[in-house]
Amino acid sequence: MNATTAPAAMPPxxxxxxxLAEARSECLRYLRAPSFILPMTLFSTVFYLMFGVLLNHPGSDASRYLLASYTAFGVMGPGLFGFGASLAIERDGGLLTLKRALPMPPGxxxxxxxxxxMVAASLVVVLLLALGLTVGGVSLGPARVLAMLAVGAFGVLPFCAxxxxxxxxxxGQGAPGLLNLxxxxxxxxxxxxxxxxMLPGALQTLAPVWPSYHLNQLTLSAVGLRAGSLLPHVLALLAFAAAFLLLAARRLRRYG
Structure with a gap:
């Protein structure tokens, strides 16, 4: 018989x-790379140590505010650089083409x-919380600590998109510079x-345009410095993630 038999589907x-194997390999690959993990984890923690601890009274609202804001700042980095810069470099090197040729699920x-x-962002949050709860004099209950960890782990996803x-x-070579901009x-x-x-009036009006503003509102709520509904900020982050994910997927389909 000359009939061609379709390949059997891979079992669930x-x-x-x-x-799981791909996720494990990516996590290990970057966690074992000091040139990636050290800047990602130390950049925001050094800023918080300088401005949130050394230049503020431990335990003050300013120290708590800066813990929340530098957590948002630190969470952005793994999404932008760990995803964006590495994707650009791997596209240039042909790794993405190789991955597509392998017998693995496309996603x-x-x-x-x-x-x-998400792992790198969680590590950033843990380090900042360790500083804030010790030398920063910030007092947070277990529920608020868990809220900070949850915001960090899931808040990185819009920046991945x-x-x-x-x-x-x-x-690849130009990606880090553009991402810093x-x-x-x-x-x-x-x-x-x-x-x-403290920003000019026009900039205050434009602040909700940025996803980092909405992430900061979630971290401020997690440390107890913001009241009110969080749903608009969650929806804004979801919409931002979906929009850029669709745009990126479209470009990958067209240009690889």
């Missing part, structure tokens, strides 16, 4: 195993990078370095 257990590569970013989109726009101004304009009330 093997599909799940492929996703495993991207899911693995998302898991890596943004990083993924930027990674499809530019060559996104990362640092967005943090400033969202009130992560200075309270929004």
């Amino acid at each position: 257990r093997r599909v799940l195993g492929a996703y 495993a590569y991207l899911l693995g990078k998302m898991m890596m970013a 943004l990083g993924m989109f930027v990674g499809t726009l530019i060559k 996104v990362y640092l101004p967005m943090a400033f304009l969202s009130g992560l370095w200075l309270p929004i009330s």
